[in-house]
Amino acid sequence: MGKPTTKDLAKAAGVSLATVDRVLNARAGVRQATVDRVQKAIRDINYVRDLAAADLARRKEYNLVFVLPEHDDEYVQQIRGAIAEAAAFLASERTQVSILRAPSSDPHKIVHTLDGLACAQTDGVAIMAPETPQVRDAIARLEARGIDVVAFVSSQPTAKNADYVGINNTAAGRTAAQLIGRFTSGQQGSVLVLTETMLARDSQERRLGFDQVIASFAPRLQAMPSMETYGDPARTARIIERALQNQPSIVGIYLMHHDIGETMRIIRAEGVAMSAVVVGHELTPRARTYLLDGSMDALITQDVGHLVRSSIRLLRAKATRRETVASQERIRIEIILRENMPE
Amino acid sequence: MGKPTTKDLAKAAGVSLATVDRVLNARAGVRQATVDRVQKAIRDINYVRDLAAADLARRKEYNLVFVLPEHDDEYVQQIRGAIAEAAAFLASERTQVSILRAPSSDPHKIVHTLDGLACAQTDGVAIMAPETPQVRDAIARLEARGIDVVAFVSSQPTAKNADYVGINNTAAGRTAAQLIGRFTSGQQGSVLVLTETMLARDSQERRLGFDQVIASFAPRLQAMPSMETYGDPARTARIIERALQNQPSIVGIYLMHHDIGETMRIIRAEGVAMSAVVVGHELTPRARTYLLDGSMDALITQDVGHLVRSSIRLLRAKATRRETVASQERIRIEIILRENMPE
DNA sequence: CTGAAAGCGCTAACAA
DNA sequence: TTGTTAGCGCTTTCAG
Numbered sequence: 080m081g082k083p084t085t086k087d088l089a090k091a092a093g094v095s096l097a098t099v100d101r102v103l104n105a106r107a108g109v110r111q112a113t114v115d116r117v118q119k120a121i122r123d124i125n126y127v128r129d130l131a132a133a134d135l136a137r138r139k140e141y142n143l144v145f146v147l148p149e150h151d152d153e154y155v156q157q158i159r160g161a162i163a164e165a166a167a168f169l170a171s172e173r174t175q176v177s178i179l180r181a182p183s184s185d186p187h188k189i190v191h192t193l194d195g196l197a198c199a200q201t202d203g204v205a206i207m208a209p210e211t212p213q214v215r216d217a218i219a220r221l222e223a224r225g226i227d228v229v230a231f232v233s234s235q236p237t238a239k240n241a242d243y244v245g246i247n248n249t250a251a252g253r254t255a256a257q258l259i260g261r262f263t264s265g266q267q268g269s270v271l272v273l274t275e276t277m278l279a280r281d282s283q284e285r286r287l288g289f290d291q292v293i294a295s296f297a298p299r300l301q302a303m304p305s306m307e308t309y310g311d312p313a314r315t316a317r318i319i320e321r322a323l324q325n326q327p328s329i330v331g332i333y334l335m336h337h338d339i340g341e342t343m344r345i346i347r348a349e350g351v352a353m354s355a356v357v358v359g360h361e362l363t364p365r366a367r368t369y370l371l372d373g374s375m376d377a378l379i380t381q382d383v384g385h386l387v388r389s390s391i392r393l394l395r396a397k398a399t400r401r402e403t404v405a406s407q408e409r410i411r412i413e414i415i416l417r418e419n420m421p422e
Numbered sequence: 423m424g425k426p427t428t429k430d431l432a433k434a435a436g437v438s439l440a441t442v443d444r445v446l447n448a449r450a451g452v453r454q455a456t457v458d459r460v461q462k463a464i465r466d467i468n469y470v471r472d473l474a475a476a477d478l479a480r481r482k483e484y485n486l487v488f489v490l491p492e493h494d495d496e497y498v499q500q501i502r503g504a505i506a507e508a509a510a511f512l513a514s515e516r517t518q519v520s521i522l523r524a525p526s527s528d529p530h531k532i533v534h535t536l537d538g539l540a541c542a543q544t545d546g547v548a549i550m551a552p553e554t555p556q557v558r559d560a561i562a563r564l565e566a567r568g569i570d571v572v573a574f575v576s577s578q579p580t581a582k583n584a585d586y587v588g589i590n591n592t593a594a595g596r597t598a599a600q601l602i603g604r605f606t607s608g609q610q611g612s613v614l615v616l617t618e619t620m621l622a623r624d625s626q627e628r629r630l631g632f633d634q635v636i637a638s639f640a641p642r643l644q645a646m647p648s649m650e651t652y653g654d655p656a657r658t659a660r661i662i663e664r665a666l667q668n669q670p671s672i673v674g675i676y677l678m679h680h681d682i683g684e685t686m687r688i689i690r691a692e693g694v695a696m697s698a699v700v701v702g703h704e705l706t707p708r709a710r711t712y713l714l715d716g717s718m719d720a721l722i723t724q725d726v727g728h729l730v731r732s733s734i735r736l737l738r739a740k741a742t743r744r745e746t747v748a749s750q751e752r753i754r755i756e757i758i759l760r761e762n763m764p765e
Numbered sequence: 766c767t768g769a770a771a772g773c774g775c776t777a778a779c780a781a
Numbered sequence: 782t783t784g785t786t787a788g789c790g791c792t793t794t795c796a797g
Contacts, residue, residue: 081483082516084790095768100792108766130514131474132790138773140424161749168747171473173425253761261719265608292761376604379762384749404511406504406727412762418596418635419722419755427774438784443776451782475774481789 083124092120103128130401134173141174143394145231145387146192146206148183152338153363154383158207158232161387169391176391186213193217198224203394205231205244210280214238227397229390232381233281244390246381246412248281252288252335254412255358258377259331260296262356268328270302271355273318273342274335275310285335285360300331308342316345323349334359339366347374362415370417378415386410426467435463446471473744477516484517486737488574488730489535489549491526495681496706497726501550501575504730512734519734529556536560541567546737548574548587553623557581570740572733575724576624587733589724589755591624595631595678597755598701601720602674603639605699611671613645614698616661616685617678618653628678628703643674651685659688666692677702682709690717705758713760721758729753 083091089099094117101109102117120126145162148155159178166176181189190213196204204226208214210233218228218238228241234248235241259270270293274282286305293302303326308315319342323329332355334342339359343366346352352374359366362380369375389408396403415421426434432442437460444452445460463469488505491498502521509519524532533556539547547569551557553576561571561581571584577591578584602613613636617625629648636645646669651658662685666672675698677685682702686709689695695717702709705723712718732751739746758764 081481085792086790096770096791097768097793098766101767104792110766113766127513129478129516129790131516132478132773133792135472135475135478135773135775136790136792138424138792164747164749168745170470173472173474250762254759257759257761262604262607264605288761382754384747388747388750402511404507404727404731406507407731409764411725411756411764413754414757414759414762416597416600416757418600418631419593419757421752421754428776429774439775439786440777440784441782444783447776453782456782472774475789476776478789478791479774479776481776 082129083126084129087124088117088120088126091124092117130399134399139173139399141202141395141398142200143174143176143391144179144196144201144204145176145390146179146181146189146204146208148207149180150183153340153365154337154361157361157363157383158387161383164384165387165391174391174395181208183209186211189214190217193221196221196226198226201226202398203227203229205229205390205394206235206241207231207233209233209278210235210237212237227394229393231390232386233279242393244386244393244408244410246410248284249288249291251360251379251412252285252290253292254288254379254414255285255333255335255377256289256292256296256302258358258379258414259333259356260293260300262376263300263330266330267299268301268330269326270300270331270333271319271322271326271329272302272305272333272335273315274305274307275338276307277305279336282335289333289335302333305335308336310338310341312341312345315342319345319349323351329355331355332357337361337363339363339369343369343374362420367420370415370420373417376416380413380415381410382413425472426469427472430467431460431463431469434467435460473742477742482516482742484545484738484741485543486517486519486734487522487539487544487547488519488733489522489524489532489547489551491550492523493526496683496708497680497704500704500706500726501730504726507727508730508734517734517738524551526552529554532557533560536564539564539569541569544569545741546570546572548572548733548737549578549584550574550576552576552621553578553580555580570737572736574733575729576622585736587729587736587751587753589753591627592631592634594703594722594755595628595633596635597631597722597757598628598676598678598720599632599635599639599645601701601722601757602676602699603636603643605719606643606673609673610642611644611673612669613643613674613676614662614665614669614672615645615648615676615678616658617648617650618681619650620648622679625678632676632678645676648678651679653681653684655684655688658685662688662692666694672698674698675700680704680706682706682712686712686717705763710763713758713763716760719759723756723758724753725756 085099089096102114179192181192189208215237218241221228222240230241230243232245234243306318337360357375358377360379362378366378428442432439445457522535524535532551558580561584564571565583573584573586575588577586649661680703700718701720703722705721
């Protein structure tokens with residue numbers, strides 16, 4: 080005869096539907112004795128709430144916003160694709176998700192974007208932006224206004240209520256080092272470490288983990304200091320050329336940034352791609368072709384679809400004070416070789 | 423003023439709620455002209471269905487069953503854990519999931535279990551069982567009775583309507599070979615391939631993929647014929663001892679079966695674990711300790727939580743003829759090293 | 766502090 | 782072939 084409903088519960092507890100509801104939602108204005116009676120009845124008849132029905136009655140809609148970098152590299156495009164895919168599905172679940180863009184390098188504009196979110200219109204925000212004091216404060220302001228926040232891909236360790244949805248970058252760096260160390264076994268030489276900028280916290284953490292593990296391969300491997308491309312092709316070419324001159328025996332290259340296209344183009348042009356073990360981050364279309372043609376050896380990734388869905392689940396759960404399945408929200412550090420590449 | 427509802431749609435199309443419902447659910451008995459009118463109105467007012475409300479009104483409950491092997495190794499235990507975790511969450515979503523057990527090696531008992539499922543009580547079944555003609559027929563019978571089926575972890579390629587939830591085992595075998603090949607670079611010798619039984623399709627496919635890629639490392643590496651343990655410790659010990667005598671230079675070991683505990687115990691006792699590169703399947707508690715202490719070098723896994731949730735989503739979607747997010751249901755071949763191990 | 770009653774968006778008899 | 786109406790399980794006024 081089906082699961083017990085609020086009606087059954089009301090009858091079992093000898094109260095009305097309204098009181099049952101008050102207890103279920105922990106609303107004030109119910110005598111403790113009554114609360115206890117209802118709670119006992121819940122256990123007695125083994126009542127479980129139908130959350131979908133509750134949502135319906137509340138006729139609540141969720142408006143979620145992703146704040147993404149303005150610079151549109153392949154990785155950000157993938158993220159936008161994943162958001163669009165999720166959004167299409169969520170439309171029938173009373174959830175709207177939209178995207179706002181702000182330049183990563185300009186904290187003021189990011190803050191301006193965040194402050195501009197109307198709390199009546201927004202229930203939660205997933206923010207992908209470098210950690211800065213300004214952004215941290217803007218997040219605090221959002222939370223003060225009752226808007227939930229998750230840190231998306233870029234962690235915000237100083238913003239205490241913003242859950243982080245992304246991989247452990249130190250562990251990712253360790254993984255990269257282990258791969259380079261093992262794939263180069265039998266060889267001896269130096270390892271190039273490249274990134275866009277070491278100002279980014281991700282790069283700092285990845286480098287930290289990388290060094291922890293690369294040390295275990297000393298003295299066979301020496302990791303060189305991090306070199307920053309600043310996203311500038313000319314500079315990148317100069318850096319790499321100089322490195323190759325100074326260090327003739329480069330056996331490994333670690334690309335810490337997700338936007339590897341231009342850097343890989345130069346590395347290939349210099350002719351080291353096939354002889355050195357090259358490890359990078361994120362399975363973008365270009366990274367995929369480099370993996371297939373052998374110029375890259377392994378990729379470390381976090382599934383963008385998973386990142387997006389997890390953020391949405393977290394924000395919705397926060398808004399409704401509901402539980403999530405913890406194991407589902409753990410973002411895995413994936414290792415992609417040619418053999419286990421999806422598709 | 424919120425999203426348009428069936429009421430708005432009825433008004434816009436100039437029909438009643440009932441007719442709207444008929445069109446939305448593609449029920450018979452509506453004039454084509456009326457159908458067109460409603461469909462035009464859907465586009466005009468940009469109507470999207472509220473599926474949760476539909477579920478509520480239908481007051482449908484989903485009863486799903488997992489049929490698992492009777493033999494309770496660590497991997498099956500993990501699966502049961504993941505099911506329990508999902509079940510706890512799904513209780514409030516009108517979905518009940520239960521577990522049935524049947525001996526993997528006895529197709530008759532499996533068939534008996536499947537045939538015994540009452541279709542009134544069961545909407546969908548996830549089956550983890552070796553592919554046999556008997557099981558294939560039992561699956562066809564289930565489908566004839568309107569019970570949806572997914573093949574869980576073990577594929578059922580001959581059962582045409584049963585979606586497969588699990589990894590591509592050929593690709594997994596290829597991945598294992600690549601890992602062993604690269605981790606042993608600089609060494610030369612033979613590679614041991616062990617499994618419980620080559621009767622299992624997974625093992626056959628893994629072996630196939632393994633050979634494809636290990637060949638690219640010839641003549642440095644020679645893969646030995648698959649050796650079967652039959653889950654018998656004494657036999658396993660004998661096999662491994664003999665292999666070590668005949669092939670003094672074993673540089674790699676590939677364990678194709680998910681239950682590696684006993685085999686690893688013997689491999690460690692023989693003293694080859696630390697010198698050879700050992701790759702196995704599934705991140706079970708024991709596999710985890712072997713990875714940590716260095717006796718294993720890499721694990722290839724499929725996330726059990728993901729497997730379980732994906733099966734449930736698929737079965738629910740089938741029962742309601744709804745869409746799923748394709749990218750979410752793709753099971754990834756994960757590579758686990760010590761550095762990227764979860765937790 | 767508690768209860769009665771009117772919905773939320775959709776479905777399903779039963780009439781017409 | 783179409784419309785009317787009474788719910789699904791829960792929330793939310795508004796009285797008491």
